[in-house]
Amino acid sequence: MQNDLVLGIDxxxxxxxxxxxxxxxxxxxxxxxxxxxxxxxEAFVIRxxxxxxxxxxxxxxxxxxxxxxxxAPNANYYRGTIExxxxxxxxxxxxxxxxxxxxxxxxxxxxxxxxxxxxGEMIFGGARGMKHFIVITLGTxxxxxxxxxxxxxxxxxxxxxxxxxxxxxxxxxxxxxxxRGCLETYVSxxxxxxxxxxxxxxxxxxxxxxxxxxxxxxxxxxxxMALAGDAIALETFDRTARILGSKLAxxxxxxxxxxxxxxxxxxxxxxxxxxPTRRYLDTFLFRTYRGTVKLLLSEIKTGNGAVMGAxxxxxxxxxxxxxxxxT
Amino acid sequence: MQNDLVLGIDxxxxxxxxxxxxxxxxxxxxxxxxxxxxxxxEAFVIRxxxxxxxxxxxxxxxxxxxxxxxxAPNANYYRGTIExxxxxxxxxxxxxxxxxxxxxxxxxxxxxxxxxxxxGEMIFGGARGMKHFIVITLGTxxxxxxxxxxxxxxxxxxxxxxxxxxxxxxxxxxxxxxxRGCLETYVSxxxxxxxxxxxxxxxxxxxxxxxxxxxxxxxxxxxxMALAGDAIALETFDRTARILGSKLAxxxxxxxxxxxxxxxxxxxxxxxxxxPTRRYLDTFLFRTYRGTVKLLLSEIKTGNGAVMGAxxxxxxxxxxxxxxxxT
Numbered sequence: 001m002q003n004d005l006v007l008g009i010d011x012x013x014x015x016x017x018x019x020x021x022x023x024x025x026x027x028x029x030x031x032x033x034x035x036x037x038x039x040x041x042e043a044f045v046i047r048x049x050x051x052x053x054x055x056x057x058x059x060x061x062x063x064x065x066x067x068x069x070x071x072a073p074n075a076n077y078y079r080g081t082i083e084x085x086x087x088x089x090x091x092x093x094x095x096x097x098x099x100x101x102x103x104x105x106x107x108x109x110x111x112x113x114x115x116x117x118x119x120g121e122m123i124f125g126g127a128r129g130m131k132h133f134i135v136i137t138l139g140t141x142x143x144x145x146x147x148x149x150x151x152x153x154x155x156x157x158x159x160x161x162x163x164x165x166x167x168x169x170x171x172x173x174x175x176x177x178x179x180r181g182c183l184e185t186y187v188s189x190x191x192x193x194x195x196x197x198x199x200x201x202x203x204x205x206x207x208x209x210x211x212x213x214x215x216x217x218x219x220x221x222x223x224x225m226a227l228a229g230d231a232i233a234l235e236t237f238d239r240t241a242r243i244l245g246s247k248l249a250x251x252x253x254x255x256x257x258x259x260x261x262x263x264x265x266x267x268x269x270x271x272x273x274x275x276p277t278r279r280y281l282d283t284f285l286f287r288t289y290r291g292t293v294k295l296l297l298s299e300i301k302t303g304n305g306a307v308m309g310a311x312x313x314x315x316x317x318x319x320x321x322x323x324x325x326x327t
Numbered sequence: 328m329q330n331d332l333v334l335g336i337d338x339x340x341x342x343x344x345x346x347x348x349x350x351x352x353x354x355x356x357x358x359x360x361x362x363x364x365x366x367x368x369e370a371f372v373i374r375x376x377x378x379x380x381x382x383x384x385x386x387x388x389x390x391x392x393x394x395x396x397x398x399a400p401n402a403n404y405y406r407g408t409i410e411x412x413x414x415x416x417x418x419x420x421x422x423x424x425x426x427x428x429x430x431x432x433x434x435x436x437x438x439x440x441x442x443x444x445x446x447g448e449m450i451f452g453g454a455r456g457m458k459h460f461i462v463i464t465l466g467t468x469x470x471x472x473x474x475x476x477x478x479x480x481x482x483x484x485x486x487x488x489x490x491x492x493x494x495x496x497x498x499x500x501x502x503x504x505x506x507r508g509c510l511e512t513y514v515s516x517x518x519x520x521x522x523x524x525x526x527x528x529x530x531x532x533x534x535x536x537x538x539x540x541x542x543x544x545x546x547x548x549x550x551x552m553a554l555a556g557d558a559i560a561l562e563t564f565d566r567t568a569r570i571l572g573s574k575l576a577x578x579x580x581x582x583x584x585x586x587x588x589x590x591x592x593x594x595x596x597x598x599x600x601x602x603p604t605r606r607y608l609d610t611f612l613f614r615t616y617r618g619t620v621k622l623l624l625s626e627i628k629t630g631n632g633a634v635m636g637a638x639x640x641x642x643x644x645x646x647x648x649x650x651x652x653x654t
Contacts, residue, residue: 084615130483131483132482132483132487146581148475148476148480148482148487149475149476149478149480151476153476153583155475155582155583155584156457156459156583156584156585156619156620157615157616157619157620158583159583159615160475160581160583161580161583162580162613163581166576166580166581167576167577170611177613177614182613246497250493250494250577251581253489253490253493254480254487254488254490254493254578254581254582255473255480255482255581256480256482256484256485256486256487256488257483258483284494284506286492286504286509287411287504287505288401288411288486288489292484292486293483
């Protein structure tokens with residue numbers, strides 16, 4: 001129906017965004033609140049529900065809310081839970097879907113944030129019409145959502161697609177997960193900062209990065225320095241691209257996607273990251289796959305993107321039940 | 328029907344096996360012929376057809392042949408082709424399904440040999456009832472078939488699941504594919520021989536392997552030496568298990584299977600390979616997946632296993648079309 005809306009919610013460690021998304025991907029009532037993740041999840045949902053209802057009053061009165069889609073760290077699609085999320089002080093496992101059902105007698109789905117980004121790309125972005133693709137979200141860490149045969153992979157555990165934790169070097173950088181050398185310790189906003197620091201320490205080359213404190217050395221600053229021709233910043237991007245290209249080649253050897261999309265803050269580096277990553281991907285790709293996979297930037301705008309992705313969870317479920325969500 | 332049979336064909340570089348497989352997985356008329364892969368594929372299919380018909384005459388007269396399943400190197404499920412297979416001198420691409428259709432007006436399906444092994448495990452072996460699992464075939468090389476949501480992944484290219492060519496070390500051992508450091512150059516019958524050779528060269532430890540020529544140093548001999556307590560042979564298995572465990576942990580981070588099955592000749596090393604691989608897999612596994620994945624030996628016997636797997640392709644297609652192949 002023309003006035004059907006899905007509530008999309010993106011839960012993060014510090015902020016939670018929500019909005020009402022129609023089947024074209026247009027977001028109404030976009031709102032951001034503080035997650036206050038130190039308080040219990042019950043209190044969070046009660047507070048969020050009040051904000052949602054306040055916002056909902058301002059929407060056109062003829063709308064019909066048909067479902068709620070949620071993207072969150074460490075979310076389990078099968079169980080409807082968030083489990084052991086490092087940035088949310090909600091314990092071993094909290095049944096978020098059940099908490100929402102106390103307020104809404106509607107379909108509620110949850111999946112991890114990168115999975116929601118993949119569904120968003122499929123329903124509203126560059127992956128429309130694709131059956132096999134991967135979305136890599138490059139933020140503080142590295143997340144991924146893998147779509148095969150038109151469905152987001154959840155796997156046996158409900159947590160499939162954690163490419164941030166494939167191993168680059170078993171003796172490598174310490175990762176927040178307790179392992180060493182995970183991909184996200186190299187390829188992420190934080191990883192790129194670590195790479196720049198190490199290159200500054202190893203090499204004697206003059207670099208504008210030497211005048212920055214650790215806390216100032218954001219991926220954005222490194223990006224700006226690289227654009228200005230700074231040799232250390234350029235090498236930082238090249239090394240990042242090489243590791244990413246190599247691991248994307250491995251990912252292709254698993255599910256053979258038609259395209260890989262880069263999303264999230266660091267992907268805004270654009271060609272500076274995309275072009276060398278394409279080159280290294282091609283170098284490391286098993287010959288059978290050459291020419292079968294494209295590396296692209298996400299077509300979902302950051303900002304409302306996470307909310308669109310979360311809402312797309314519900315739209316995609318409607319589509320797979322026989323109703324075509326795109327008509 | 329009780330008398331329905333599927334013709335299963337396993338095409339290899341030197342030998343081709345076929346047999347008639349009922350829905351319980353019982354193989355009748357198992358036959359092995361020489362592939363003669365230097366001759367054109369047309370001649371191969373004509374010759375194979377004659378052997379098939381000769382064998383078929385000996386089957387019970389009441390049988391009904393309902394389809395043909397083929398496992399072959401570099402087979403493309405979507406196109407019905409074998410493409411650029413190194414051990415088959417059949418050029419860029421040969422439409423094997425079309426060649427079989429000249430002789431049989433029946434459903435004909437082809438997939439790569441490790442994919443067929445995965446389908447065989449699902450229909451007749453240890454993966455019965457599983458929706459998400461991986462089969463790793465350890466022969467001269469390393470093959471893999473990945474099942475997600477109950478379906479073998481083919482991906483966009485039709486060649487998904489080439490874990491033999493994920494990269495262990497970009498500066499590592501030369502691989503037949505043209506790259507360096509591919510997993511199968513370390514973990515395979517041939518890879519384990521290379522590891523033993525390198526350890527013999529690097530270390531001064533006394534070892535029975537020093538009395539063997541390169542051509543005698545098969546994985547079977549290394550296995551026997553390891554059982555007898557040979558230090559180099561034992562370290563060879565340990566290093567092989569460490570690399571395999573690490574890459575299986577990465578595979579779990581992609582599709583999160585319930586189980587990974589080891590199949591093929593080298594898997595007959597049993598606990599000598601399985602036990603340390605389990606340990607390393609657990610070490611490298613991202614914490615979210617701990618306790619969610621089992622490492623098991625294939626329950627499909629080698630010998631007729633490849634023929635059963637090829638036939639299972641057709642049985643699984645019948646099952647997914649609504650008819651339950653197991654009843």
